[in-house]
Amino acid sequence: MVNTRAFDEIWGTGGPDAPRTEFAALSRWIHDTPSADLERRLQSAEATFRQLGITFAVYGEKEASERIIPFDLVPRIFLPDEWRSLSEGLIQRVEAINAFLNDIYGKREILKAGIIPPELIFRNPQFRTEVAGIRPPHQVWAHICGIDLIRTGPDEFFVLEDNARTPSGVSYMLENREAMLRLCPELFREFRVAAVDGYPDMLHGTMRSVAPAGREKDPLCVVLTPGHYNSAYYEHSYLADAMGIELVEPADLLVDDDIVYMRTIGGYVRVDVIYRRVDDDFLDPLVFRPDSMLGVPGIMAAYRAGNVTLMNAPGNGIADDKAIYSYMPEIVRFYTGKDAKLPNVETYRCREPDAYQYVLDHMHELVVKLVDGSGGYGMLVGPASTKAEVAEFRKAVEAQPERYIAQPTLALSTVPTFTDSGIAPRHVDFRPFVLTGKGKPQVVSGGLTRVALKEGSLVVNSSQGGGTKDSFVLLDDPGTPTRSQRQSGGGRSQQQQQGG
């Protein structure tokens, strides 16, 4: 089955008795905190999440149509050096993504250079001819990226997926931190953790920096949500609230003479920057799906005319498409002139004959994915599937090979997690958030750690029973104790020296 001796981010490879030296204190905390105490804190966290309505909707489920995502108290922790090199890799990746989008909807140099097969672009439903030729302010397309990472060892990080459309989850990063500060304050005395609560200001700053030409002085920014039945509505309202800007629904907007307005009690007010959480397909019925009830007719014309900034830009799907993903190392090299600092997971494209044959022969060892699937659906985890499941998936791949890619089953790192049978390692992934406005991309010092709560499971998606954890990014130790009153000496001061 799945490798249970994967790299554990706290315990290393030696198990609970021989944790990584930097995390000895956390390992001790895990060991010394009674289960009943953790259980009580967990319940308190979940009650708060429910009261606040931090819920997500699971489509097609009536009973549990509003669920909370399970939260785990044991944080995952990044050391300052680990974070520095991750950040460099993320910035490089996001710069390449923006350069790629700007090129593919512009001069298409990358196709002329023969880096990517043209049909992979032109026959891709994610490629939107409707936005070709558009030059968004500062040539930024992917203002908010959530790059999904996995880890297999101390220094082995891989990009699993580039989310350049409407990545969600940042509200969990923020709320999880609030919960941790309240429930486990002792951990923040132990570790110097970088704050994440500046995110809304960073986001607002990013929005303002990409205002349309002539509207830079005091641009009116809004968050556009499909509505309060959307599964991520909580996040939309949270962000609008934290930025102090309006949360609008499509029906609140209208376009007149290529200018976007919102309907207010005082009449129509011009809108300049829209952080839209509505998918491309539903954005504008005049341009995309004509049956969309969610859209704002004319908004694309206003965008094309440069009178409003949409973030993220429509058409970004071509950059985070799973078929394009396998070309990311080449894409990074083409635009930055350097090798990708963050590697891809090795990927077999079933559209290529050799790879196709390899995938058919090794299906039981691979993770096979639908190119246009998401949320853990349309995916086979070979080693964890029955023969019948593999056979069935095989048929689907044989029918339409070009729709599938495959990757080796990696031993995803684990983090100790509170389970029904005590603290045990569970597999995790990580989604950091990168913001790009007028200047250089900024990486938020934190992110969303998703954890597969089932033993051995590699599927971390919340719609499939995954949970979340807080992600600590440690600050460099300043060399002197930051607190004058330490509650106890011994272990802590020792730790202080080791960390220094």
Add this chain to the structure above:
Amino acid sequence: MTVMLSRTAASLYWLGRYTERADFIARLVEATVRLDALSARPAGEDAWESALIVTYNEEAFAETGEDLNQQNVSRFLTMDTAHPGSIMECLRMARNNARAVRTALTREAWTAINRAWLEFQKIDNPGGTSATLNLVETVKAEMRGFEGAIHRMMKNEATWFIRLGGAIERADNTARLIDVKYHLLLPEGEKVGGVVDRDQWTTILQTVSAVTAYRWLYREGLKPGSVIELLMTRPELPRSLAACVDETVDVLAMLGKRTGLQGEADRMARARLARMNKTRGDEVIVSGLHEYLQAFIRENAMLDAAIARQFRFV
């Protein structure tokens, strides 16, 4: 210039109306349970019937074909989801409106609504008398919490739209309560001032949380004329018609000052206040209380429509 979305304003206004309505039904159920317990049969049945009429629910209840008793009616008024007039449905609508305008509310205001709604998700039957009383007590407590949270919110149009909705809803509820109960209380041939009568009048006061207020203002004991006067014309009582009319004018004025939007709704509200200031309870009883209250309810509905136009709710 203000930039509040029209949809937000409408949702806040309706949030104010639905929370007020949920609270009113909760108090009505509570007072009726008490009246029922005190009354000899079949007075209890009348009590529940009037509770249905006050909340515009008599037809919907008749359609269920159920017997008119405490168990059935209190279930119907608290948690029946087949019609819009139960506490649970009011909370659901309030929560929907609140969710749609999360950004205009503070955490405290939202969680009060959400907690009350969650309370109803836990149960599928109000249970016996004490369980019903506990349930309505919870609703009342959360609605108090909501009101408190509203008063601690920024003094801006968000707060005022909620309060405006509350004032319009409260005016309707109180007018309806007096109208129905007064009719019911003076059946032909019944001796005014009897035991049942006394309990009935106390029930009215309880429903608008005015038992203590009445004792402070009227030293001479329970008199129907005084109860009517208190509920209609005494601005000291927050749920009196006079207080609702007054608050509507005030809130509209504050909205106008902040948004620059004044018009038909302000004129109607001020005209209503001027008339209310000249109204005397005893004169109204003589000239026809029912007609007066019916006209008041109609006018209240017209004001509601004028508000929607003035602030571009649609």
